[in-house]
Amino acid sequence: MIRIEGLTKSFGDKAVLDGVDLEVKRGESMVVIGGSGSGKSVLLKHIIRLLRPDGGRVLIDGSDISGLDEHGLNDLRRRMGMLFQGAALFDSMSVWENVGFALRQHTSLKPREVRRIASEKLRMVGLSGIEDVMPADLSGGMRKRVGLARAIATEPECILYDEPTTGLDPIMADIINDLILSLRERLSVTSVTITHDMTSAFKIADRIAMLYSGRIIEVGTPEEIRKTSSPVVSQFVAGRAEGPIRVEGGYA
Amino acid sequence: MRAEASTPALLRPVEYLGAILMRPLSLAGGLVIMLAKTLRLVFAPPYNLRNLFRQLVEIGVNSLPVVLITAAFTGAVLALQSYIGFKRFGAEGLVGSVVALSMTRELGPVLTGLIVSGRAGAAMAAELGTMRVTEQIDALETLATNPVQYLVVPRFLSGIVMLPALTVFSDAVGILGGYFVSTRVLGANPTLYLNRTWDYLTITDIYHGLYKAIFFGGAIALISCYQGYHSEGGAAGVGRATTRAVVMASMAVLISDYFLSSWLFQ
Ligand SMILES: Nc1ncnc2c1ncn2[C@@H]1O[C@H](COP(=O)(O)OP(=O)(O)O)[C@@H](O)[C@H]1O
Ligand SMILES: [Mg+2]
Numbered sequence: 001m002i003r004i005e006g007l008t009k010s011f012g013d014k015a016v017l018d019g020v021d022l023e024v025k026r027g028e029s030m031v032v033i034g035g036s037g038s039g040k041s042v043l044l045k046h047i048i049r050l051l052r053p054d055g056g057r058v059l060i061d062g063s064d065i066s067g068l069d070e071h072g073l074n075d076l077r078r079r080m081g082m083l084f085q086g087a088a089l090f091d092s093m094s095v096w097e098n099v100g101f102a103l104r105q106h107t108s109l110k111p112r113e114v115r116r117i118a119s120e121k122l123r124m125v126g127l128s129g130i131e132d133v134m135p136a137d138l139s140g141g142m143r144k145r146v147g148l149a150r151a152i153a154t155e156p157e158c159i160l161y162d163e164p165t166t167g168l169d170p171i172m173a174d175i176i177n178d179l180i181l182s183l184r185e186r187l188s189v190t191s192v193t194i195t196h197d198m199t200s201a202f203k204i205a206d207r208i209a210m211l212y213s214g215r216i217i218e219v220g221t222p223e224e225i226r227k228t229s230s231p232v233v234s235q236f237v238a239g240r241a242e243g244p245i246r247v248e249g250g251y252a
Numbered sequence: 253m254r255a256e257a258s259t260p261a262l263l264r265p266v267e268y269l270g271a272i273l274m275r276p277l278s279l280a281g282g283l284v285i286m287l288a289k290t291l292r293l294v295f296a297p298p299y300n301l302r303n304l305f306r307q308l309v310e311i312g313v314n315s316l317p318v319v320l321i322t323a324a325f326t327g328a329v330l331a332l333q334s335y336i337g338f339k340r341f342g343a344e345g346l347v348g349s350v351v352a353l354s355m356t357r358e359l360g361p362v363l364t365g366l367i368v369s370g371r372a373g374a375a376m377a378a379e380l381g382t383m384r385v386t387e388q389i390d391a392l393e394t395l396a397t398n399p400v401q402y403l404v405v406p407r408f409l410s411g412i413v414m415l416p417a418l419t420v421f422s423d424a425v426g427i428l429g430g431y432f433v434s435t436r437v438l439g440a441n442p443t444l445y446l447n448r449t450w451d452y453l454t455i456t457d458i459y460h461g462l463y464k465a466i467f468f469g470g471a472i473a474l475i476s477c478y479q480g481y482h483s484e485g486g487a488a489g490v491g492r493a494t495t496r497a498v499v500m501a502s503m504a505v506l507i508s509d510y511f512l513s514s515w516l517f518q
Contacts, residue, residue, distance in 0.1 A: 050390050074396040081394070088391040091382075102395045105298055150395075 001026040001158065001190050002047060006056035008214075009042055016042050018214030019056070027188040029180070031201045033236060034211035035245065040194045041085055043211065044160050047192065048080055049073060078106065081151035085162040085194075087143040089135035089150070095122070096131035099149045106154075121149040126175050140167045148176065152183065159183065161193040165200045177203045198237055202226075210236065212245070286400065286478050290408050293401040303406040311372045311407075311469075312414035316421065318367050323422040326359055327351055327429030335438050347440065348448035351430030356453065356461045360423040362509050364415060365468035369501035373476035376407055377497035380480025381490035389481070404481070408473045415469030416462040423461065460516045467512060472501040 002024040009017040016039040100114035125145040165173035235243030434440040476497040483493035
């Protein structure tokens, strides 16, 4: 469903992505791991065309999305959902208006109906009774989950999760893992998840890909990744300070 | 950095000059593009009436007190100063006309423009800038919503509607301020003063002021939204964008005022 070919992207003279190749099959849960600042969020933003490649292509269902006009792009985006790393909630709107935003913009549902759906999605991410709270009054973990509820509100076929469990306690993180799994099983959602959380990665992934030095250096099932022969991947998975991964000033 | 390293020393001043010349050009280009996008989307559904209403209130209602106070005192001081000047050649009877013409043609729209630049322009740049750096604008896009349509169109419309509306109040209160000072402080005859006010004031004078106000409203909204929309670099970047928005919008008001006046004068 998603196919990334030779994707390169630089900001100024800093090459962030340097020839990324990755394929995500329909209904598959792909997890991308990699160090902070390695370009994971940048990669994810290319899939929904928030960023455009300097080189290479992003294909969705076989067609290059850089050629889409505004209409085609909106159709594509209606089929996708994205959870931002910082949640990116609209701070001029209450929680339920955030979650129901796409429904209000693109459907003729009545506000009370939208609110009912928003409450239902909020319950799915373990939140209730906060419909009328403003985002500024939420904790980081709650904001993240509201962002997640917003991403799944329109029941998209493909969801991009940028660090869904970062900042959550382990139990809440596991609730989110279960939610991601159940979305895949019940609605056969295709997903790309970015995470640092290896427990989560092993639990939700059909396959795991590691981004390092601007490229995908290894892709495999969780078993294959556990037994990897690559010293870089095994250092990351085990979370060891010593190994081939050079921790530079940019690594934070 | 890279460009600097690869440019021969001799050419560096040229490059520097080029950069200085490019900045206003790329700004002008960016504004034209944003204007074109805005105009294209004004009548396109979905209509975000709630956003429009919020901006109408934000620009119009919330600016009104400052506009009224400024206009009242401007009208008052105008009467005072022109009385002092005109008395020297015995023309103090013309104070009413001077106040009315100055307010409607010039000071009403320009002062309103400057106040709205400082109040609403800063608010627009700061809000859109914050939305940019916290990825809320990206989030709008992923929710298949055009950010220009959702954010810029209602602000632009509110600007072109509310600036002339505020100007009408400003004109009226300025004339009233002049009337008050002339009759109560300077001892002018109220009936005579009012006759002088209406004698030389034509409906065209008021229209000219309102045309300018419409232009100012659109320009302020566009410049402020542009600065916010393209801000980068966290909270500090939003601060810089806000300052730039206020400075540029105020300058746009004053500079375009001259050209609009000379053009409308024909
Ligand atoms: N819009 C941008 N402008 C400039 N640099 C950017 C931009 N977005 C990301 N970067 C840079 O790209 C690198 C990778 O960022 P990111 O994808 O956010 O990393 P992560 O893997 O932690 O998600 C970082 O060094 C970041 O500074
Ligand atoms: Mg990231």
